[in-house]
Amino acid sequence: MTNQALDTPGILISCEPTRACLLPGIKLSARAWAIRYTTSTATGGIIEATGTVLVPTARSPHALIGYAVGTQGLAPRASAASAQLAFGLEYEAVFLAAGLRRGWVLAVPDYPGLGTGTTHPYVIGHALGPAVLDLLRAARQITHERLADLPIAITGYSEGGCAAGWALQLHPTYAPELPVVAGAVGAPPADLLDCYERHQRSPYSFLLAYGLIGLDAAYPDLHATRHLNWRGRQLFRIFRHTHVVAAVILGLIGWLLPLFRVESCVNEHPLDDPDVRAHLELNRLGDSPPSVPTFLATGMWDQAIPYRQTVDLDARWATAGAQVTTNLIPRREHITGALAFARRAYPFLDRHLVTSDQQLPEAS
CATH class of the missing domain: 1.10.260 (434 Repressor (Amino-terminal Domain))
Incomplete structure (x- = not known):
């Protein structure tokens, strides 16, 4: 690989088999790939980042999902989602398993800094959004998995909602070649x-x-x-x-x-x-709209991220012309809100992915 290629975001640097466990000793039903790729920083530089791509083994893959995880921590290596998946300690694994059962290929970023030994730009959308989009670009370059023709959706909750929201906002200008058809954003720290x-x-x-x-x-x-x-x-x-x-x-x-x-x-x-x-x-979410149908939700008892932020984000996106379906979920705080979000977001994404799959024969 040339140095010029490494100056471009979204380039697959390496792809190696790895472990991904639901719980310690219990593997997810997936082929797991440890990915190293290039992405953009908030100031426009190019860095290396890491992530995991999970390919379902119990069902034929029919979609590629950018799955942005919630807050993992700042410990440069121990907090990386890939490290926690390898040991069965990742708290989002239950949601990953549900996606795999739907036939989704999951591209799970560690986020800049985590997995590479540097400092993570926590909830900085201009860093997290590109990390999600560039991992999707890199995943499509895993030639032996044949992911390049799959329709794409993007989802995330909490810090993952921040990353997913920014990825959806940036997609039309930053990575317009990606066939993104829908998104889901849960409890995002928008402001x-x-x-x-x-x-x-x-x-x-x-x-x-x-x-x-x-x-x-x-x-x-x-x-x-x-x-x-x-x-x-x-x-x-x-x-x-x-x-x-x-x-x-x-x-x-x-x-x-x-x-x-x-x-x-x-x-x-x-x-x-x-x-x-x-x-x-500068990192306030909502200044530009997603170009695809987007599900937006939060729990009304959320103690970490005030639900009014989701209300305001819905208004900002809708005013800008976005297709937004918003759910304010009663009697749910931040953790139980994640469960309620997934139960609503996954069917929403699948409806749009199935429609896209029917319209694009090459993705079947």
């Missing part, structure tokens, strides 16, 4: 400023640390962490190496103990910095 302002004194305060670390990783010239004091820098060093479960526990401690609250960790609040706010606003 990062709103999220971070709401969680300064909540049990989800770890999202502030994750968000600032992600912003700093995506835009290093911004120096977003320069506002931290000594205590804040030490905490951030810890958070950079956490799985999401550990981060939630640390966030609860920070909520309970004044010692670890935001005001005790900064010299100046990062959200008071106009440049920080501008870059968060």
